Amino acid sequence: MKPHLSLLIAVAIISASALAYEVLLMRLFSIIQWHHFAYMIISLALLGYGVSGVFLALNRDRLVQLFPSVIMANMLLFSLFAAICFLLAQQVPFNPSEMLWTSVQLLYLCGIYLMLALPFFFAANVVGLSLYRYKNQVASIYAADLLGAGLGSVGVILLLTIVFPEKVLTVLMLSGIVAALLVSSYFDASKHWTLASVIIGLAVIIIPPGWMTLKVSPYKSLNQLLQVPGTKIIDRYSSPLGLISVVKSDITPLRHAPGLSLNATTEPPEQLAVFTDADNMTAITRYNGNPETLGYLDQTTSALPYHLKQHSDILILGAGTGSDILQANYRAIKHIDAVELNPQIIDLVQRKYADFAGYLYSSAHVNVHVDEARGYLAATDKTYDLVNISLLDAFGASAAGLYSMAENYLYTEQAIREYLRHVSPDGYLSITRWIKIPPRDEPKLLATIINALKDAGVRQPGQQIIMIRGWQTSTLIIKNGALAAEEISRLKQFCNERSFDLVYYPGISESEVNRFNIQQQPYLYEATVALLGDQSRAFIDAYKFNIEAATDDKPYLFHFFKWRTLPEILSLLGTGGSFLLESGYLLLIAALVQAILASLLLIALPLRLWKSKLGIEPGSGNHLSMLVYFFSLGLAFLFIEIAFIQKFILILHHPLYAITVVLSTFLLSAGIGSYFSTKLSHSTEKLAFMLPMAAIALLSISYSLGFESITDFLLKIGSLSRYLFSIILIAPLGFCMGMPFPMALAKISQTTPALIPWAWGINGCASVISAILATLIAMQFGFTVLIFLAVCLYGVAAWCFPKL
Amino acid sequence: MRRVKHLIFWLVVIGIILLLFSTHVIAENDFSRQRYALVNVIKAEIMTARGFLNQESLDERVLDTLLKVPRHEFVRDTERPHAYTNSPLPIGYGQTISQPFIVAIMTDLLQLKKTDRVLEVGTGSGYQAAILAELADSVYTIEIIEPLAKQAAENLKRTGYDAVHTRSGDGYYGWEEAAPFDGIVVTAVASHIPPPLIKQLKPGGRMIIPVGAQFMTQYLVLVTKDANEKVTTRQILPVSFVPLTGKH
Secondary structure, eight states: OOOOHHHHHHHHHHHHHHHHHHHHHHHHHHHHSOHHHHHHHHHHHTTHHHHHHHHHHHHHHHHHHTHHHHHHHHHHHHHHHHHHHHHHHTTSOOOGGGTTTOTHHHHHHHHHHHHHHHHHHHHHHHHHHHHHHTGGGHHHHHHHHHHHHHHHHHHHHHHHHHSOHHHHHHHHHHHHHHHHHHHHHHSSSOHHHHHHHHHHHHHHHHSOGGGOOOOOOTTSHHHHHHTSTTEEEEEEEEETTEEEEEEEESSSOOOOOTTOOTTOOOOOOOEEEEEETTEEEEEEEOOOSOGGGGGGGGGSGGGHHHHHSOOSEEEEESOTTSHHHHHHHHTTOSEEEEEESOHHHHHIIIIITTTTTTTGGGOTTEEEEESOHHHHHHTOOOOEEEEEEEOOSOHHHHHTTTTTTSOOTTSSHHHHHHHHHTEEEEEEEEEEEEOOSSOOHHHHHHHHHHHHHHHTTOSOGGGGEEEEEOSSEEEEEEESSOOOHHHHHHHHHHHHHHTOEEEEOTTOOGGGBSSSEEOSSOHHHHHHHHHHSTTHHHHHHHBSSOOOOOOSSSOOTTOOOOGGGHHHHHHTGGGTGGGGSOHHHHHHHHHHHHHHHHHHHHHHHHHHHOHHHHTOOTTOOHHHHHHHHHHHHHHHHHHHHHHHHHHHHHHHOOHHHHHHHHHHHHHHHHHHHHHHHHHHHTOOOTHHHHHHHHHHHHHHHHHHHTHHHHHHHHHHSOHHHHHHHHHHHHHHHHHHHTSHHHHHHHHHHHHOGGGHHHHHHHHHHHHHHHHHHHHHHHHHHOHHHHHHHHHHHHHHHHHHGGGO | OHHHHHHHHHHHHHHHHHHHHHHHHHHHHHHHHHHHHHHHHHHHHHHHHHHHHTSSSOOHHHHHHHHHSOGGGGSOGGGGGGTTSSSOEEEETTEEEOOHHHHHHHHHHHOOOTTOEEEEEOOTTSHHHHHHHHHSSEEEEEESSHHHHHHHHHHHHHTTOTTSEEEESOOTTOOGGGOOEEEEEEOSOOSSOOHHHHHTEEEEEEEEEEEEETTEEEEEEEEEEOTTOOEEEEEEOSSOOOSBSSOO
């Protein structure tokens, strides 16, 4: 029996909607909560796929008899519960920062997982049951599933660029209804289902738009500011990069001037606050063209490079709302190139609030580029007197260790080398960061910079480095050449006038450090001296946080966690030592443990209790091979997918475009691969089954080994060709990766078809574990190891295949 | 018969009154016992943090104050059962009442004398102001969130701290009419230390600022102005933790 085209389209729509829902939830929870919790919540909600597998495995024959009704019911339930579950979940008073204080928060968190798993459960039922019903045509169903998911990954990004995220939810609800209508058009006995679909669809369209308002946590900085009398949101913009809110404060001035010297007497002019995802505040400053009003910006550590030497041509990476440009204006810099990733932020300063910002981004001496920092630099050979990177992440998130699992290609050895390549002889690279106590990112950044300088052939990196700090920020300067005595004397004068502390300059003595902003020990001075000395390896090993240099293969500057330090920190939790916990990493571990436990429950328990009900014949051993096969596939598919997404962020520059292009290419090509897998399945040659596995191993190992050459080549070509080449590189791999799953299902359909839903569930559980595990492995061992592990897993699967 | 009924009626009424009164006394006694236990916890925790605080124990006067000020009067009814746990608690409007351990350290670091004048920026629930009022001569406190300022003023009045000067508004410019101050507590930290507050600090005065998000104090900044008006800061971890094992 062949599945009708309308059913295949309906399956594709549901898969597209489920993937879009996953991306959408990530966006919504990043706005109402915090990004790292969003990641954890959604990873675990995907266990809905695993639950569906068990549910279908135990009830397969009853459900398949009512196939059209069950499928349509699940489609409609997905539609309804996608919205209802999110609305309910955001009513749960979950507050992550209270988790260490009150255990009830853990219950709230579990409640949210369970609620959000429900829509995924319904979506998975649609695909899983279709696979079982059309067991002789699994490849077509699986292809529809993958193609749908691929289109969904592109579609949701497009939708998020057009409408606010809460509106996308309505679109997803409607798409589920359309899928149900498509199915009902094909199956006869379902007039009441058609009616139900139409009624729900009309209800979704008619309901007033106010039904869906986001309930942002009161502890996010946007809501904290909105408590101040006279503040109001005057503008909101949305894109997949984030929800931007502009806040005006009529009564109390905003006064955003992080890192201001204790000796400063001036305060900032009027400002508008700009929040991304209700957090990460920056400010648009009123500028009337008179640099005198910007005096406060000269009282911050990041003003140092302007005092060491007069510059004429500078580059600002991460220009944001323009405060670094204003700082440069104060020092009358003749030409500024400003690079910013988010076009909506630029638009705010360039158009919407151009008058307020004094037409800053339209000034003749300022060139604004919408680009990612390394992407911009790869495409230009220009050199600058100063390359400046200041405080790109907000203090709160940075301090709480929440970025630990986010890859960041701005602060790697390769990135530093790239920046230095664009610094003119005797020019500077300047990086300003938040002070953290005890220090973490500064020593790690220093280790990275020292490695980068050594790799570039610099014999005495210490001769080119300056570091200073206030109580809130530190600025690190790397000169393209040895520092001169005159620069050192200017440095001292700058620090003395502003009560900033010298951390390091070539020739510094210990008596000069830790004078104004006194720390328990001169941590940063000690770290710099140690890292520049012969004992740097021993220092890195003895340090209680991970301060290993970040590289493009392990681009995790903010990953500071060391297992060795955990017991000590745990013993300090009672006294409020939670800020020492690198919570992002620990949350990932917690998510992994939960996913493994849930998977064990979903796979092992039914296997023990309802073996025969699952369809496993007594005495048969092939179910164990099946378990290993589908589990390995589930792990390996995402290992490769995630490794390639992360690697291609560097090539395609833009994280969002990289994820969209790589993910959709993988899914779409895997979908096509799945469709073509039937040709191999029918082949009588035993080796035919091994072909895709061998191709996957060959392709991924060669890509992984040759990645540096591929990157170098792709970065030199134009952006359209770069995207095209990326697609051409990924598509064959994706094509092969789409085959092993349906090929095995096709084989099972001939031997033990009852086990198809069970296999579907195993694959679902493995995918959830895989997504989390892949990030942890990449953080610990790098992407290359991740890819090799995936190849090994495909090897294990290949070994199991004949026993299925 | 009527007289007996009358007598029974009055006995019941007196009984109820006594019962209500005694539950109040029992509750007060209970809270007092909890305060005592809390102070013992804080004392023990200070021992672990002494390396960073450069002192073996907190000023006895600060600990006595913690024993005296009824924290349960400064939290919401729903949080009363947790009023004496050593943790921060939500007080509404996205704000929190600080962890008692942090309150104790901050107060101790101010080294207040009975004649001192203190300013607090960010009244919150009013608990810190009440603590300060026990140790200093006069306390001025400003809260920018209006309903919170009103609630704190009521809390302070109800608990007998009506001498605390409260105000609702922007704390950036301090309290010019009452300046200079021997001590300043800035619980609602701005993106930087407001220059007017540094100006309103007396030579020899101390200002304390907790840095971090709600529910998580990362470190404390102690700003001191010496007799020559030279301003320095000290960044203090509230826990005993050194980032390096051994000497390198």
